[in-house]
Amino acid sequence: MDLMSIDYTPFLLSFKLATIVTLILFVIAMPIGWWLSQTKCRCKPFVEALTSLPIVLPPSVLGFYVLFALSYNAPIGAFFEETFGIKLVFNFTGLVIASVIYSFPFMVQPLQGGFETLNKNMLEASYIAGKSRFETLLRVALPNIKPAVLTALIVTFAHTVGEFGVVLMVGGSIPGETKVASVAIYEFVEVMDYPQAHIYSAIMLVMSFSVLLGVYLFNQRHKRRIGVQ
Amino acid sequence: MLEIKIQKPLKGSVGEMHLDVDLSIEEHAFVALAGPSGSGKTTLLRILAGLETAQGSIYVSRAVWQEARTVLPPQKREIGFVFQEYALFNNMSVEENLLYVSKDQKLADELLEMTHLSALKERLPTTLSGGQKQRVSLCRAMMKRPKLLLMDEPLSALDPVMRTKLQQDILNLHKTFGTTTVMVSHDPSEIYRLAERVIVLEQGKIVNDGTPKEVLLKTQGSQKFSLVGEILEIIQADVIYIAVISIGQQIVEVVLDSDEALLFQVGEQVQISTKAFSPSISKLS
Numbered sequence: 273m274d275l276m277s278i279d280y281t282p283f284l285l286s287f288k289l290a291t292i293v294t295l296i297l298f299v300i301a302m303p304i305g306w307w308l309s310q311t312k313c314r315c316k317p318f319v320e321a322l323t324s325l326p327i328v329l330p331p332s333v334l335g336f337y338v339l340f341a342l343s344y345n346a347p348i349g350a351f352f353e354e355t356f357g358i359k360l361v362f363n364f365t366g367l368v369i370a371s372v373i374y375s376f377p378f379m380v381q382p383l384q385g386g387f388e389t390l391n392k393n394m395l396e397a398s399y400i401a402g403k404s405r406f407e408t409l410l411r412v413a414l415p416n417i418k419p420a421v422l423t424a425l426i427v428t429f430a431h432t433v434g435e436f437g438v439v440l441m442v443g444g445s446i447p448g449e450t451k452v453a454s455v456a457i458y459e460f461v462e463v464m465d466y467p468q469a470h471i472y473s474a475i476m477l478v479m480s481f482s483v484l485l486g487v488y489l490f491n492q493r494h495k496r497r498i499g500v501q
Numbered sequence: 502m503l504e505i506k507i508q509k510p511l512k513g514s515v516g517e518m519h520l521d522v523d524l525s526i527e528e529h530a531f532v533a534l535a536g537p538s539g540s541g542k543t544t545l546l547r548i549l550a551g552l553e554t555a556q557g558s559i560y561v562s563r564a565v566w567q568e569a570r571t572v573l574p575p576q577k578r579e580i581g582f583v584f585q586e587y588a589l590f591n592n593m594s595v596e597e598n599l600l601y602v603s604k605d606q607k608l609a610d611e612l613l614e615m616t617h618l619s620a621l622k623e624r625l626p627t628t629l630s631g632g633q634k635q636r637v638s639l640c641r642a643m644m645k646r647p648k649l650l651l652m653d654e655p656l657s658a659l660d661p662v663m664r665t666k667l668q669q670d671i672l673n674l675h676k677t678f679g680t681t682t683v684m685v686s687h688d689p690s691e692i693y694r695l696a697e698r699v700i701v702l703e704q705g706k707i708v709n710d711g712t713p714k715e716v717l718l719k720t721q722g723s724q725k726f727s728l729v730g731e732i733l734e735i736i737q738a739d740v741i742y743i744a745v746i747s748i749g750q751q752i753v754e755v756v757l758d759s760d761e762a763l764l765f766q767v768g769e770q771v772q773i774s775t776k777a778f779s780p781s782i783s784k785l786s
Contacts, residue, residue: 391588393584393588394588394589395577396588397582397641398601400575400582401603402577402602403576403704412592415592416591418589435525
């Protein structure tokens with residue numbers, strides 16, 4: 273079998289999904305990670321437990337709740353369909369929403385961890401210089417935790433590419449719409465098309481490894497350049 | 502004129518205590534805050550900067566920084582702050598660290614010139630020595646032309662030679678910019694050289710307040726030559742004993758008789774005095 277004859281649509285779909293989810297999560301999760309790293313609020317453990325839930329919940333449980341919440345029978349799903357005429361399940365939009373929830377901890381935790389390692393006096397020096405919290409976040413905090421930002425982006429991306437259970441529950445397997453690479457592999461195995469499953473799996477494996485290797489190489493170089501604090 | 506009336510309960514290293522300070526400081530003064538660690542010096546400095554909350558009021562030349570209802574955030578106070586561990590922005594070059602505070606290129610150039618840092622302005626902070634970092638931090642604190650310059654043990658992480666150099670820089674900047682300066686320090690020689698007033702805090706209260714001469718020179722008024730030191734070791738040599746005592750950065754030996762040797766213990770703080778009418782003094786080669 274030659275590589276040109278492989279249908280790459282599921283991969284493209286996986287990457288499109290992962291890119292969109294990563295961008296959305298970076299915007300949503302960054303302020304939350306920042307807040308978690310700075311707050312002394314008593315509610316912090318509850319927020320942390322809530323944002324970490326997707327790590328421990330079986331994807332099928334999460335997928336089930338998301339499916340249930342977004343379907344036409346639930347208020348959210350009904351509202352979107354009646355107001356905007358948008359269906360939220362068994363299409364790409366549903367996948368994006370489900371993946372944002374599912375990958376949330378993978379963005380928040382590295383960012384929060386990075387922010388927590390920052391020298392508190394450095395942030396205070398920025399406040400004393402007259403800069404707001406937001407400006408301090410953008411110009412001082414983020415540039416000083418580049419490895420954590422990169423880790424958060426890549427791990428979120430990789431985790432979204434690698435998800436299976438949630439995607440299957442919420443999206444099903446509609447070619448070109450919700451049939452991402454992991455689902456495609458599952459279906460090849462189900463119909464015993466092992467050669468195709470092998471090729472798909474090998475591509476996923478090599479790509480995942482290269483991405484992670486890239487991250488660790490960058491982080492090592494960065495540490496050497498900026499000096500470990 | 503700086504008027505401070507501040508109360509705050511603190512959990513110090515020796516249990517609960519109450520920071521209770523009522524203090525006024527003249528404009529353009531250089532004041533040292535001294536006292537044992539855990540006495541509330543740093544907390545007082547941070548309250549002045551707006552980095553910590555407390556009950557009470559702070560007025561700076563008739564402007565309200567803190568009162569019953571209003572508490573100005575650090576952003577709105579005209580202060581410069583020098584941290585013990587520099588706290589530079591590691592993602593910015595030396596020059597960018599200064600320009601981040603204010604886009605006043607002329608002032609930045611001037612400050613870097615004054616502190617002999619011009620050649621290093623493109624460098625990242627992580628490539629600098631401790632003394633260089635603290636000079637950058639000092640320059641950065643001056644970029645807002647602050648009314649009040651606050652320094653939290655700025656030189657304690659540096660070696661003695663570098664300290665002396667930086668003390669000169671601090672004094673120059675204090676005079677050139679006419680700031681009111683409050684510095685936390687443990688080093689008597691540093692306080693003596695820089696400050697015109699020393700305030701000693703203990704357990705959150707002011708226990709001494711005066712000129713460095715009044716506060717630091719314990720032999721004031723007598724002809725005695727007296728130093729405070731710590732006993733490092735007591736050695737028996739035949740029938741006499743020798744106490745090895747550290748005074749400042751020097752080690753000296755003092756002869757004790759056997760009765761005296763029983764009185765003292767290693768680790769004790771002691772006063773060494775002699776009624777020398779004219780101690781001999783000579784230059785170091």
